[in-house]
Amino acid sequence: GEDVEQSLFLSVREGDSSVINCTYTDSSSTYLYWYKQEPGAGLQLLTYIFSNMDMKQDQRLTVLLNKKDKHLSLRIADTQTGDSAIYFCAEIISGNKLVFGAGTILRVKS
Amino acid sequence: GAGVSQTPSNKVTEKGKYVELRCDPISGHTALYWYRQSLGQGPEFLIYFQGTGAADDSGLPNDRFFAVRPEGSVSTLKIQRTERGDSAVYLCASSGQDPRGELFFGEGSRLTVL
Numbered sequence: 001g002e003d004v005e006q007s008l009f010l011s012v013r014e015g016d017s018s019v020i021n022c023t024y025t026d027s028s029s030t031y032l033y034w035y036k037q038e039p040g041a042g043l044q045l046l047t048y049i050f051s052n053m054d055m056k057q058d059q060r061l062t063v064l065l066n067k068k069d070k071h072l073s074l075r076i077a078d079t080q081t082g083d084s085a086i087y088f089c090a091e092i093i094s095g096n097k098l099v100f101g102a103g104t105i106l107r108v109k110s
Numbered sequence: 111g112a113g114v115s116q117t118p119s120n121k122v123t124e125k126g127k128y129v130e131l132r133c134d135p136i137s138g139h140t141a142l143y144w145y146r147q148s149l150g151q152g153p154e155f156l157i158y159f160q161g162t163g164a165a166d167d168s169g170l171p172n173d174r175f176f177a178v179r180p181e182g183s184v185s186t187l188k189i190q191r192t193e194r195g196d197s198a199v200y201l202c203a204s205s206g207q208d209p210r211g212e213l214f215f216g217e218g219s220r221l222t223v224l
Contacts (some may be wrong), residue, residue, distance in 0.1 A: 004152075031210055042201070042215035043153070044116070055136060088152050096141065097166055100152035 004101035007091050011107045018076040020104045022089030025070065029091040032065060037086045037103070046087070047074070048109045053098045076106075112136065114216035116202050122222045123192055131219045132186040135204030142185050143213060144177055145201040153201055159185060192223045 006022045024032060029051060034048040049056045049063045049072070051105040056063045072089055086103040093099055115134040123129055135142050141160055145153035155169040157165040159179045167177070174192075190195055199220045203213040 023170075033212075042216075042217045043203075044215070048212070074204055092211060094166065094213070096158055096160075097155055097168075097186045098143070098211070099155060100145075102150070102152045 004089055004091060004099055006087075006104045008102065009107070011103045011109065013106055014079060014081055014110045016079055018074075018079045018083070018106055018108075020074045020076075020087050020089075020106065022072040022074075022101055024072060024089065024091040025065050025099075026091055026093045027067065027070065028094055029093065031092055032072050033090040033098070034063065034072075035088040035090055035100070036063075037078065037088065039085075040055075065070040073081050079106075079108050081108045112188035114202055114204055114214055116200075116219050118219055119207070119217065119221075120220045122224065124224050125192060125194060126224075127192050129189045129192055129221060131189075131200050131202075131221070133187070133202030133204075133216060135161045135185070135202070136206070136214055137183075139204035139206045139214070141205045142179060143203040143205075144185070144187050144205065147199045147201055147218070149198075156187070156200075171220055184190065189221075192221075194223050197223045 002023050012018045032047045033048045035043045060077045064073045076080045088103045089101040117132045144156040147153045157167045157177050162182045174190045176188045196201050199219045201217040203215045
């Protein structure tokens with residue numbers, strides 16, 4: 001099927017690390033993505049990883065990819081209250097169709 | 111503006127009515143996508159245009175839904191005989207030639223069918 005699965009909710013304290021996990025379905029996906037959706041705003045690309053990479057670091061963000069298990073994770077270091085949002089994992093299937101997971105709500109407590 | 115623009119931002123209609131939702135993509139973007147997002151769910155793919163043609167319409171739920179992009183820029187999503195289950199936020203996105211395939215999303219049109 002085309003289900004991208006992610007945990008629904010994560011609550012962390014400000015300053016802690018957050019880890020959001022995702023499993024995807026298509027082993028031929030060339031890119032895998034993390035999108036962020038803030039209240040009342042459109043989705044924005046947060047980061048991405050090319051399928052031939054195991055890890056990508058971008059400032060406070062670290063993306064880990066395990067192709068064998070089709071597992072993708074997003075780690076946010078030193079999580080801030082402004083990081084509170086919904087995070088969507090997404091993969092490309094059938095060439096150009098981006099398929100999203102249901103989203104993980106990240107709540108950061110100060 | 112420079113982003114993807116969607117109108118109306120909110121639409122309330124009655125069951126059985128016809129609705130049109132408009133998307134104005136980023137200038138120069140050849141690919142345009144429509145997604146539907148229900149409360150508590152991720153965006154669900156509806157249709158993808160490359161230029162004027164629908165390259166993949168496999169996500170349209172039934173024949174009440176139709177989308178056009180006659181000049182390869184603005185697109186209209188048309189819903190006939192609306193049902194309460196059509197209530198959702200309809201998202202439009204566009205992308206250019208970037209091989210990463212980044213989609214740029216509009217803020218969506220919230221449709222409520224009473």
